[in-house]
Amino acid sequence: MATAVAEGTRSTxxxxxxxxxxxxxEALARFDAIILGAPxxxxxxxxxxxxxxxxxxxxxxxxxxxxxAAFGSFGWSGEAxxxxxxxxxxxxxxxIVAPPLLAKYTPxxxxxxxCRNLERTIAENLIP
Numbered sequence: 767m768a769t770a771v772a773e774g775t776r777s778t779x780x781x782x783x784x785x786x787x788x789x790x791x792e793a794l795a796r797f798d799a800i801i802l803g804a805p806x807x808x809x810x811x812x813x814x815x816x817x818x819x820x821x822x823x824x825x826x827x828x829x830x831x832x833x834x835a836a837f838g839s840f841g842w843s844g845e846a847x848x849x850x851x852x853x854x855x856x857x858x859x860x861x862i863v864a865p866p867l868l869a870k871y872t873p874x875x876x877x878x879x880x881c882r883n884l885e886r887t888i889a890e891n892l893i894p
Contacts, residue, residue: 767837767873767881768803774882781885788814791821799833799888800860804846806838811846819853827858833888834860837867837881844868863888 772785784797794800804811822829834854836847847866854860867884869877 767839767867767869767877770878770881771801771803771837771884775885777882778885789818791818791825791827794822794829795827797832799835800829800854801835801837801884802850804836804838804850806840806842806844806846809843809845811849815846815850819857823857829854829858829860832860833863834858835863835866835884835888837869837884839869839871839873841871844870
């Protein structure tokens with residue numbers, strides 16, 4: 767899913783994309799948009815995502831007004847991407863794209879297309 771999001775964003779020629787498995791909290795301030803992917807484990811997000819937000823809050827990283835989006839796959843419940851958006855919106859005052867992109871188990875072709883089109887959704891809904 768992350769690769770499809772990055773491919774779709776790069777294909778517009780309007781954005782630079784940094785696809786990373788791990789990012790330091792301080793680096794978040796460099797980006798205009800932050801799109802996070804997370805699987806759901808036991809009705810929750812992975813601990814590394816929690817730590818990223820906890821450190822960002824502790825260091826007072828300013829994300830206000832930045833664009834936020836989330837995606838993920840799940841086997842049972844799919845809460846992680848929803849929780850990510852909630853934190854982005856309510857804690858960091860980011861402008862979010864909702865709902866998150868959710869794939870049950872392995873994403874199918876339709877979901878991969880939605881991932882590739884996320885950049886267009888962001889542009890249409892959030893960028894003046």
